[in-house]
Amino acid sequence: MDLATVIGLVVGSLLILGSIMLGGSLGIFINIPSVLVVVGGTISTAFIRFGMGDVINSSKVAMNVFITKQSNPQQVIQEIVNLANIARKNGLIVLEQQPIEDSFLKKAIMYCVDGHEAEFIEEVLKKEVSLTVERHDVGRKVFAGMGDAAPAFGMIGTLIGLVQMLANMSDPASIGPSMAIALLTTMYGAILANLVFLPISDKLALRSQEEERIRRLIIEGVLGILKGVNPRVMEEFLETFLPPKERSASDKK
């Protein structure tokens, strides 16, 4: 559970809500047609930009951000060092029977067990990582695109409201409320973009980057196992992927 995202969304929404309630009734801030134009327009353009599959897929990916936990690089390093020790003693074949948690590490080890050459394994795994990054990037782009579209449709809605108001100014008393309603779409667009779409887009980018780093770490580790590198040296090398204070004590000379 990604607590920070939940806290951010809830606290951000409460602050905006509180600021609205302080100034009077919530009712004047709710206007269904305005919601339809901003939300509907934003999703419509996401469909044009990416296609239905990508939009639905990205929503799932974004949901995952709330629920799933990322692999812990320290644990992955321990797992690799462990496998390296086993391979050193009992040969590569034995690794097939080891339980491996990380699915990418499992796949990489399977390639080793299958007896592929080190170069082939390195090429396949690196291609896998770069193509995965490309795929994840679509999710990020879907949300970034919606973060661009929401304020634009907010402005379009406000312009529609302004034109309607300006074309019928017979009753001066209605000008204020009409303009208030016209401004609502701009507000919706700004809130959706800045509290939801753009931050989630950034989070997906960060997650993808972290996952890529762990996979690069796994590739280095598996290639080390194939070359029969000393597990102690390998650990020292793999720990450069960690921030200094997360490194194992033995490394803190």
Next chain:
Amino acid sequence: MDLATVIGLVVGSLLILGSIMLGGSLGIFINIPSVLVVVGGTISTAFIRFGMGDVINSSKVAMNVFITKQSNPQQVIQEIVNLANIARKNGLIVLEQQPIEDSFLKKAIMYCVDGHEAEFIEEVLKKEVSLTVERHDVGRKVFAGMGDAAPAFGMIGTLIGLVQMLANMSDPASIGPSMAIALLTTMYGAILANLVFLPISDKLALRSQEEERIRRLIIEGVLGILKGVNPRVMEEFLETFLPPKERSASDKK
């Protein structure tokens, strides 16, 4: 038929139209001179930026997005693995008689049959891909350029209207409607850019990227056929180009 693009355009337009109808008559939102300034100005600058050939070409390319379907990478992989099996049994020459759906794959196979060296084939095919990407990029840029120009001409139209209104303020009752008309061009520009030009530009970019990925896949496959790589190994390797869940069952260890 790219359903998502059609749905996005139709739903987006209906939402804006609905929002207009709710507030009164559609008539006040239609102003032919305003349409001419925004649409005409946008197309004029596209002519200056790119030349007539590129603008007309891009429109055709954009139309294609609605009509044509992209090659399915899974099918392409099957086709390549199939050809690899045939080449293994009966030699490269036999491939000439095979029916090949994808035109780029067909061309690549023809180079093999013609007996060119692997290096020459790789160089020609890679150059072909990178130059195709460059050409497609012009289409994307034409729509991105129009997406930049439309709001700018919308603003120019509004400024013209505002200057006219401000210079003749003798009749206070006409100020509102005059300003309503002045704002129309800004609205037209914003709708055109955000519902049509920019999303289509992004779609073209995405399509070009997908096509490039399939072509890179084909190059890897054809080089594998030339080197006589085991078709099973090749399939495993080519499937790294697919998202995990689209891979064949045999790969899901």
Next chain:
Amino acid sequence: MDLATVIGLVVGSLLILGSIMLGGSLGIFINIPSVLVVVGGTISTAFIRFGMGDVINSSKVAMNVFITKQSNPQQVIQEIVNLANIARKNGLIVLEQQPIEDSFLKKAIMYCVDGHEAEFIEEVLKKEVSLTVERHDVGRKVFAGMGDAAPAFGMIGTLIGLVQMLANMSDPASIGPSMAIALLTTMYGAILANLVFLPISDKLALRSQEEERIRRLIIEGVLGILKGVNPRVMEEFLETFLPPKERSASDKK
């Protein structure tokens, strides 16, 4: 003669002019001091940014866009294939007497005739291309810079007008016209930037890119002549630089 640029500029200007005439007299849209601030300010900053030589040079380059025609890549390929055939039969030296239209191709062939090594020729020609691209880029930047400066000086002019108007509001009847004049500079800046400077900047970039592509094609061709590549194979290779439908029939297998 680049017809598209001329049509774009003329039609774009006529549309804006028409839109102005429809709303009344043209007179209220002309204000010499406003023109001076926007045009003068834009040119002044171009001088600071680039220096007089570059600004004058870029204007000449931009004028060239209207007048000169670009080399046709199909013709250049034919010329190279032709030279390759001659070199095959009669040796490199004979090429000296061949009339060669494209000046870059002529220069490249002269290096061959002079007996320089292939590596030296490749290095000099590639450096020539990359340095030419760098030089052309200055022209693009001059117009892009003026496209940035024009709206900025438009806004500065409007701010000056607004401050003057707001400081002397004794006569309410003069507020409208004063503000109309203040807005003119913003309008001038927007028109100049979006109809003239930015599109021309993009056109120069496109031209430079096309020229670079032809020169890369020439380098490949000349190196092929030096290596004695089969002219038919060379043609097939060079035609990857063309969009598929412009390729010679023989290539459309």
Next chain:
Amino acid sequence: MDLATVIGLVVGSLLILGSIMLGGSLGIFINIPSVLVVVGGTISTAFIRFGMGDVINSSKVAMNVFITKQSNPQQVIQEIVNLANIARKNGLIVLEQQPIEDSFLKKAIMYCVDGHEAEFIEEVLKKEVSLTVERHDVGRKVFAGMGDAAPAFGMIGTLIGLVQMLANMSDPASIGPSMAIALLTTMYGAILANLVFLPISDKLALRSQEEERIRRLIIEGVLGILKGVNPRVMEEFLETFLPPKERSASDKK
């Protein structure tokens, strides 16, 4: 102590404060709910974008900017040349007993003393540097992200205030003060972004770049020690990392 940052923040704040005091009471510029929306919203989205760990971490990193001093490249060069001289006379092993101030240099020397191969040391140290840069980049992004969010939440707050004001315009006398309050959030957002978040983000980027340069210098130096390069030649080479006037006299031929 990074005096420039402190001076910049204090003088910038005093100028804004002075400008407020000149125009009357400070009271009208303080509005707690507005502060909550802008500051709270900005921090909330930082949580969504990055996660709590990264936000807290970045604040610590930013605090460090005020307090800690960076390694002086001239001193580091002296230290390296010193070590090179010692290693030349007494061998690499003796370096273990040398006191070394810079922690990265110490680590690099330890690798040498441990007898690792030059290639391994170069790979580990370069990976360490590139991964450190990636980690520092998160700090920069957190502040850049808050610099983007603050004006956005300022605008959202102002839109909320405007809607409330426009919906209840019964008392004309309250319009001015209501709008003043509505504008406060925009002002808070602009000040926070432009005086605090964006400049600190830039400072972190600059610091990271300087640190990277020193570490690249250390890597070159340590590799030189391993290869037994002449300390005089090494000094000359390492001083290219310094601006000309900071180089030692011996280099100023």
Next chain:
Amino acid sequence: MDLATVIGLVVGSLLILGSIMLGGSLGIFINIPSVLVVVGGTISTAFIRFGMGDVINSSKVAMNVFITKQSNPQQVIQEIVNLANIARKNGLIVLEQQPIEDSFLKKAIMYCVDGHEAEFIEEVLKKEVSLTVERHDVGRKVFAGMGDAAPAFGMIGTLIGLVQMLANMSDPASIGPSMAIALLTTMYGAILANLVFLPISDKLALRSQEEERIRRLIIEGVLGILKGVNPRVMEEFLETFLPPKERSASDKK
């Protein structure tokens, strides 16, 4: 003396001043507190972003733009070809006694005379160039950063003025003049950014790029001298660094 920069600054300022004088007194455009907020705020953030040393240094560098002249690439080429001729006849050692104007060329020749290996010389000189570019880039960034900050502090000043005005609207006659003063900071910020900071930032980038090109030219030339390349061939090669019409007649075949 960089005349273009001086002309640009003077003419640009005069145009703005003229536009102000035409509309009435200059007095209403001068407001010391507004100047302090914009100029002071901009410099304060420059201190936070870069540190005092960099800000002062950049100002000196910018002053240099007005005063110093750049090396002329044609002269540098002549100097190099000259040195190549001397080295061919009398050996490298003699070059030590030659007067050399360009300091970078002098340094490079000194490395040759000292008997360093070609690879070492190439590495040191290239590192010197890339590190010089990095250092110059700080100067460009300081001005670009001030170009970003000035309009932001202009807006902050205007917001302060608007809030003060709106909070005290008892006297309708004072609204106009108050708003005029509020707008002044926005105007100051726009003028400073667009007439001074951003153009100077671009000029520094251009200068740095030109200097880099000359230094790359010098590196090629010095390496050629070391390899004993024919001075005629070297001249032809180095002249690719010049625009075609600045090349020596001998090259215009």
